[in-house]
Amino acid sequence: MLEHKAIPPQASHKVWNPKIPDPSRHRMTLSKSLKTWDAPMRAAMINSYGAAGSNAAVLCCEAPEQPRPDRHSLTENRHVKQPIILSAASVSSLRRYQNLLAKYIAKTTPQPNIEEIAYTLSERRQRHKNFIVFEASNTAELIEMRLGDVKGQTPAPEREISPRKPLVLVFGGQSKQTIGLCKDIYERFFTFRTHVDRCDTILQQLGYPSILPAIFQTGSKITDMVVLQTGFVAVQYAAAATWVDASLQIDAVIGHSLGELTALAISGKLSIHDLTASSWLRRAQH
Numbered sequence: 541m542l543e544h545k546a547i548p549p550q551a552s553h554k555v556w557n558p559k560i561p562d563p564s565r566h567r568m569t570l571s572k573s574l575k576t577w578d579a580p581m582r583a584a585m586i587n588s589y590g591a592a593g594s595n596a597a598v599l600c601c602e603a604p605e606q607p608r609p610d611r612h613s614l615t616e617n618r619h620v621k622q623p624i625i626l627s628a629a630s631v632s633s634l635r636r637y638q639n640l641l642a643k644y645i646a647k648t649t650p651q652p653n654i655e656e657i658a659y660t661l662s663e664r665r666q667r668h669k670n671f672i673v674f675e676a677s678n679t680a681e682l683i684e685m686r687l688g689d690v691k692g693q694t695p696a697p698e699r700e701i702s703p704r705k706p707l708v709l710v711f712g713g714q715s716k717q718t719i720g721l722c723k724d725i726y727e728r729f730f731t732f733r734t735h736v737d738r739c740d741t742i743l744q745q746l747g748y749p750s751i752l753p754a755i756f757q758t759g760s761k762i763t764d765m766v767v768l769q770t771g772f773v774a775v776q777y778a779a780a781a782t783w784v785d786a787s788l789q790i791d792a793v794i795g796h797s798l799g800e801l802t803a804l805a806i807s808g809k810l811s812i813h814d815l816t817a818s819s820w821l822r823r824a825q826h
Contacts, residue, residue: 622658627671706791713797717761735778
């Protein structure tokens with residue numbers, strides 16, 4: 541109902557229980573046909589009565605509508621590669637799975653977003669011993685590749701999972717007068733963008749200029765050293781924080797120059813507010 545913004549007819553109820561007094565007084569009605577659900581905010585109450593007398597209810601509300609680019613514009617136009625992971629208990633099952641999935645995608649209208657396919661195959665599937673991993677930019681490319689017949693690729697053999705090695709994040713210092721962040725990354729990855737925007741908001745609250753859009757410059761140098769250094773730290777922090785949000789397990793952090801501040805923030809020893817302020821103060825002292 542929330543997804544399609546419509547109210548379906550009741551499956552079996554056609555009339556009210558006569559013992560219920562005038563339901564219309566309470567703005568209650570029985571849905572007898574499919575109706576468009578027009579409302580400023582859609583909410584539905586679902587309740588269930590148990591045989592032993594229990595009564596449970598849940599209120600479902602639609603999420604706030606967010607501005608969203610066209611489903612295919614980001615991947616189709618920018619050719620961003622998405623990792624496609626397929627696995628099965630046997631090689632024959634894997635091949636059969638590939639063909640069935642390719643046929644399903646080809647006949648589905650509208651075709652699913654390549655990012656949604658990649659996420660579902662990566663996060664919501666059990667990983668088996670036979671698997672194939674490759675890249676695709678869009679669903680058309682995925683179908684053309686037949687989901688596995690990529691350059692004669694064959695399923696990877698079963699292997700033992702090696703023990704996890706310690707992971708250390710290394711943060712360098714600022715050495716150029718440009719940051720050169722790819723704008724596609726900023727626009728495509730919500731979590732990364734949120735961290736960058738948070739740093740930018742704090743910087744402006746402190747009374748200093750925004751780091752946007754200077755962090756995207758590649759051809760011309762950033763002449764404002766405050767923007768350069770705070771922008772550098774913001775991008776560095778946002779990249780690392782995005783990995784942390786994705787459950788990356790970090791064993792240690794080290795940093796050089798401005799990278800020391802980022803390392804302190806990622807380790808939790810420095811707040812993001814203090815990180816932003818410190819990166820500005822460091823510039824003011826030079």
